[in-house]
Amino acid sequence: MxxxxxxxxxxxxxxxxxxxxxxxxxxxxxxxxxxxxxxxxxxxxxxxxxxxxxxxxxxxxxxxxxxxxxxxxxxxxxxxxxxxxxxxxxxxxxxxxxxxxxxxxxxxxxxxxxLPVSVKGDTTTYNTEHFVTGEERKLKNVLKKLPGVEVTKDGSVTVQGKKVTTMLVDGKKFFGGGTKLAVDNIPADAIDKVQVLDNYNEVAFLKNVSDSDEMAMNIQLKEDKKRFLFGDIEAGKGNKEYYKTHANLFYYSPKTNVNFIGNLNNTGEKTFTFKDYLSFSGGINAVFSGNFNFRGGDFSQFLESNDLVSSSQRFGALNITKTTSDKLDVSGYVLFSHTNTQNFIETLNEYSSFTEQKTQENSQKNVLGIGKLSLEYAPNDTEQWYARTQVKKTNNYKNNSIVSLINENNNSILTDNTNGAWYVNQNIEWHKKQSEKHTFSATANYTFDANNPTTFWNTTNPILQGLIPFDDSQNENRLQQLKENKKHHLHTVFKDFWVLNNSNHIYTTVGNTHQQEKFVSSSSQILDNGSQNNFTSAGFNNTTVFKHNDFFAGVHYKFKTGIFTFKQGAYLHNYNWQVNQQTQIDKNKWVVLPDFLMKIEFNKSKKIQVNYNLKSNFTDASKLANRFYLQSYNSVFRGSENLENELFHSARIRYSRFSLYRGLMFNASINYNKKLNGFRNAVEFDGVNRFLTIQLLENPSENWGFNSSIRKRIKKIRYKLSSNYSNASYLQNIDNMFSTNKNENYSFDVGAETLFDDFPTIEVGFKRSIGNFTSNNSTSKFTTDEPYINVDYDFLKGFIFNFDYTHYNYQNKAQRVENSYEIANTTLSYKNDDSAWSYKVTAQNLFNTTFKQDNRFSDYLISDTKTHILPRIIMFSIGYNL
Structure with missing residues (x-):
């Protein structure tokens, strides 16, 4: 229809x-x-x-x-x-x-x-006054009107199909460089020009040698916005007890930039998401990418779903950049986030021999603080220094109530979890253009990462019987697990970029990565009299120290001929590691990891890129612990101290085509990964109870995927078609029997969008996603159909109307489950050009839908999930532009 x-x-x-x-x-x-x-x-x-x-x-x-x-x-x-x-x-x-x-x-x-648009080398400059009408409110509204630029709902920005990775304002990173906070908060009337910097590197003289695939966007402010305070504030009150307040304040001068963003709401709106967190996690220059894995700390509590039954958020962020002299820039930010959330989930879990009906109620409190100080020193045009210090602190509290029903056997489990984590990172970088032939880069990066989760389980019936020495004579069934994780990582890298001539380069690298990790776990039963039934004698409780050193050296040759650019080389790694538990294990090995890059640039708007790497990966201390520890109310895990490194092929082909003349934007890529040696979990079942171990297997998995996106403008309508396909096969050891599982997923999205001058922007489309999971000759199939419509309409003088609607039709073919539900949101806002005041009415979850439904696959489990969401919220807001 x-x-x-x-x-x-x-x-x-x-x-x-x-x-x-x-x-x-x-x-x-x-x-x-x-x-x-x-x-x-x-x-x-x-x-x-x-x-x-x-x-x-x-x-x-x-x-x-x-x-x-x-x-x-x-x-x-x-x-x-x-x-x-x-x-x-x-x-x-x-x-x-x-x-x-x-x-x-x-x-x-x-x-x-x-000029409306000027192109000079890798820099494209948009003069925004040629594209805007004056009715735009935020940066995202301006960007959507620039040719070749697109902004997604989650705040990602793409230009000619390529994702913007760094956001700058007048040449300085805006809150760590992420795009979402910028597009949602920078006022439209402050923007003069938008620059797009392809193949971006923050050190200008590294641009031609770094092989950077990064893209930056620089927002140039109007002159009258560079020396005083501007921004906006907003407050809203909704039905029941719903509310929202928001503030964006910006001060810019030639030498001092100050940005503040604040938000209070209980509508489920997340000003700060996990994706934003990743952009705040620090980083190193692109020339060091691939030489070591930069660790940003385990703050996965920010992965919680947006689908909640109640939510309260307090968020504040302050960013200051100061140019103290022609040679030194000082910048820093502090960020605070406090959230209280609750969710309710109903799940149908299909195991190989039985089915579990499970309901979960979660109550969670997350408190996060991040602070960062950066110094950028450039004594001359050929040398650059960076010193960065970042500190993160989080406290996480989670209460979880589970009711599990298996074959009419009912069990209730209450879980309390607290976790405090510290993360400290110190990074020093040096870059020097020694001569026209040689450029040097070096970095030293130290990371300390620690967390101490404590978990309590309280159940109506004894759990994990046969897996833990549970004393079932007690009136209450209480379990406690204490964990301690501490990680120290020190990375040092030195690079020499030798430019033989414009078409031939030789790059050499020497580096070392040293890490030391400690994992401690203690599991016990809390008895009625307050004493503990310790599980040490049953093979539980760990103290594992993992020390690992990776010395590596590499050489690469890069040359260009015509439209082709090639880069090939290899790294030689010497791995030396020690696992210390009840006994000590010492190992050493050499590994050669080749890689290859080919670029074909037919012109600025049509390119092909081919990448290949042989990659290696080590696990962490918790997977090397050779004694049991609890993972959840129905699973225990034991690692293996004899694990070595994974080894896997990784390849990618990407094609991009862009033409303003033809109104065409096309991107396609194929990805392939094959593990020669890889980690896989082995599981043994005792009813719903699971005993898991980890194994290093030969050829354990292989997967490949294809995705494409095409957008074509014909007259005043833009058509789009995107598709994704993934196919994965992997070995699975269940109850000591090996089988090959297959997971196949594909989806497409087809739609059309109007682009008339004096007509609403209407986007209509249809999405379909299909998932097939095959295990032991049985196949499960899930489909979700999503017809949708989005409307944006600027009318009269100052009115803006927004509406989005999606109808979901979900089917679980194996269980013959089918559900349909609708999600819709709408906004009507008004602002007179001559007034600083604005007014807005929003309706969230317009049809008062109670839940969303989806599915997921794991190694041994198929889940059909209903996630309950916030009810209808209608809110009236008043805003003021400074």
């Missing part, structure tokens, strides 16, 4: 555009008939109330404009180093018109031409 509706809507829009618009296309060349790529072609309507039409020529100098029939336009063509050309036309039908630009003869007088 939705597909038919989509077709009808697209057909109507197409007919409408055919009747009202015509196409002006052609080429722009110089006097020698050479095509001028990235020239600006602007059609300015005589009627100032109409929007201009804009295009950039492609690599062959072609352009295409959509104009209104019988309207008068001034066509302006401009290109750096050439005299601008202006012509007036009144098109009555589709027309082809070619233009010739002449080189500027007299360039002694300064001529300033404000």
């Amino acid at each position: 939705l597909q038919k509706s989509l077709f009808v809507i697209a057909l109507i829009f197409s007919l409408f555009t055919n009747a009202q618009n015509i196409k002006l296309k052609g080429s722009v060349k110089d006097s020698l008939q050479n095509p001028l790529s990235f020239a600006n072609v602007i059609a300015k309507p005589k009627d100032v109330n109409q929007n201009l039409s804009f295009a950039i020529t492609d690599e062959e100098g072609n352009y295409a404009l959509t104009l209104k029939k019988d309207n008068s336009y001034t066509i302006s063509i401009s290109f750096m180093g050439y005299e601008p050309l202006n012509q007036t036309i009144t098109p009555t039908k589709n027309t082809t018109k070619n233009f010739i630009l002449k080189e500027a003869k007299n360039q002694l007088d300064e001529v300033v031409i404000e």
